Amino acid sequence: MSELPTPLKSIVTPVRLEYDHSAGAAATGFLRGLKQKKILGARTGPGEPVLVPPRGADPRTSELAAELVEVSDKGTVVTYSVVRVPSENIPFELPYVCVTVLLDGANLGFFHVLQNCPLDEVRIGMRVQAHWLPDDELQENLASIQYFEPIDEPDVPFDRIKEYA
Amino acid sequence: MIALLVRQDAPPVEPIVVESRFAPTRDAHTITMENDMAQTLGADEVLRGPHILEYPYRRSLGPVLGRFFGGLQEHRFLGIRMKSGKVLVPPQEYDPQTGAALDELVDVGPGGEIVSWSWVSKPRPKQPLDHPFAYALIRLDGADTALLHVVDAGEEAKLSVGARVTPRWAAEPSGGILDVACFELEDGR
Numbered sequence: 001m002s003e004l005p006t007p008l009k010s011i012v013t014p015v016r017l018e019y020d021h022s023a024g025a026a027a028t029g030f031l032r033g034l035k036q037k038k039i040l041g042a043r044t045g046p047g048e049p050v051l052v053p054p055r056g057a058d059p060r061t062s063e064l065a066a067e068l069v070e071v072s073d074k075g076t077v078v079t080y081s082v083v084r085v086p087s088e089n090i091p092f093e094l095p096y097v098c099v100t101v102l103l104d105g106a107n108l109g110f111f112h113v114l115q116n117c118p119l120d121e122v123r124i125g126m127r128v129q130a131h132w133l134p135d136d137e138l139q140e141n142l143a144s145i146q147y148f149e150p151i152d153e154p155d156v157p158f159d160r161i162k163e164y165a
Numbered sequence: 166m167i168a169l170l171v172r173q174d175a176p177p178v179e180p181i182v183v184e185s186r187f188a189p190t191r192d193a194h195t196i197t198m199e200n201d202m203a204q205t206l207g208a209d210e211v212l213r214g215p216h217i218l219e220y221p222y223r224r225s226l227g228p229v230l231g232r233f234f235g236g237l238q239e240h241r242f243l244g245i246r247m248k249s250g251k252v253l254v255p256p257q258e259y260d261p262q263t264g265a266a267l268d269e270l271v272d273v274g275p276g277g278e279i280v281s282w283s284w285v286s287k288p289r290p291k292q293p294l295d296h297p298f299a300y301a302l303i304r305l306d307g308a309d310t311a312l313l314h315v316v317d318a319g320e321e322a323k324l325s326v327g328a329r330v331t332p333r334w335a336a337e338p339s340g341g342i343l344d345v346a347c348f349e350l351e352d353g354r
Contacts, residue, residue, distance in 0.1 A: 004270060005239045007231030011341045014221045016291060021216035028212045088221075140212060 026056035029068050034144040037132055040068050041106050049107035072104035073130035073145075076156045078164040080114065080122055092147075097122050101148055102164045109164055115147040124165055127153035229258045232270055237344040240334050242274035244308050251309035274305035276351060279328045281311075284321040293343060299324055303348060315347040323350060 023031060026042060030053040033040035042054030042065040050069050051058065058065050080099045083090075090096075092113060099122075100109035114122065115131070128148040138144045158165070226234060229245060233255050236243045245256030246269040253261075254274075260267050282301035288294060293315045301324075302311035317333070318324050329351035338344040 002272070004232055005235035005241060005243070007228065008226055008234040008238070008340055009231060010223050010225045011234060012221060012223050013341070014219060016217065016219040018290075019216040019218070021214060023212040023214075025211055028210075031212055 024056060026054035026065070030054050031140040031142075033068075033070070034142065035138045035140045037073075037135065037138055037144070039071050039073055039103060039110075039130070041071050041103075041108070043067050043069055050105060051108045052103060052106040052110050069105070071106045073132075074151065074153075075101040075103035075106070075110065075128060075148075076161055077114070077122070077124055077126045077128055078102045078109050078161050079124060082119060082122075095119060099128065099148060100164075101128055102161055107164075112142075112145060113147045114149065116149040121150075123155070125155040125158055125161065127151050127155065227258060229256045229267070229270070232256075234340060234342075234344070237342075238338040238340075240275070240332075241272060242305055242312075242332075243270045244273045244305070245270050252307060253310050254305055254308040254312050271307065273307035274332070276329060276331045277303045277305035277308070277312075277348075279316065279324065279326060279330060280304050281326065282316060282324050284324070286321075293347060297321075298347065301330075301348070303330055314342070314345060316349070317347040318350055 029042070030040050039052060040054065041050040041052035042056075043050045044058045044061070044063045044065045045067060048058065048065075050071060051065055052071055054065060054068070056065060057063060077099050078101070080097050082095050082097055084095045086094060092115070097114040097117070097119065098111065099114045100111055102108075103110050112130075114128065127150065129151045130145045131147050131149050132138065133144050133146060233243050242254065243256055244252040244254035245267045246252055247260045247267065248263050248265055252271055252273060253267075256267070256270060258267060259265065280302040282299040284297070284299050285292065286297050288296065288298065292298075294317060297320070299316040299318055299321070301314060301316045303314055303316075304311045316324065316330055330348040331351045333346045333349050335344050335346045
């Protein structure tokens, strides 16, 4: 055959899925709450664990978790992860920290981003609070909370949060 | 291939209608059920919106597919000869029958014939053409296997197994299988 062509090293092969997504009843209540600067969880009844965001049902029993409960926008870091890999849709400067926050009044970790905290000061047990968009910019989505940041409160002892860590 | 998988004596199959993303397909019953649940939870109406998941993968090609895609940019199709003498298109690095490494690249095409096709009557936004077309398995001249590509035939009635096709090359190659914009029927009907 004639001379071989110059090889290409790589090609772009994007994958794209477009969903028409229904938030479902449980998450709809949660999302509407965010627009009012409230974090709503749900439980199956008084004294039962508060799930944030609401899942519709208690995952342990499958019982309908229809009672909405407002929880605090303050909480305790129960675990975290330092992110050093860039991604086009992440607006934060690298490296940044993803945290699971046990919000006061909730019984399930809430996943978000931590800011305004040097990497070497992030720790399990530290107290944080949501930093919201200005009131007139709040939306029915999780972007209403821009990030969590440290607050001046004493750390929570590990024993009190170890079930969630 | 799809046609080959349908039994000849099978009853006609109801067509599956895939609506576009601009016309949500959820039926009234489902929406009512969701709203009933929403009222239980104190919300008036269930929120909904677009959710787009996209990964802009870049894949490395290796020595064999690298030549194949490099060839497309020079308006050439390359296959690779298996140990049996048959020619695989697109080429692979290893013989699928014996596992032996392959290295004998050969020119094939550019013309070929349709082995099978599937008509796309309502193209979706990211599909290769914005008007009805066929996805087709095309056996290029000199090849023993078929390449999946697009045939711009205008209407389905013009297609047949064995119809001759010829490539229409992309005006500006961008690296990828769509450096062949599509195939056209050779006699231009």
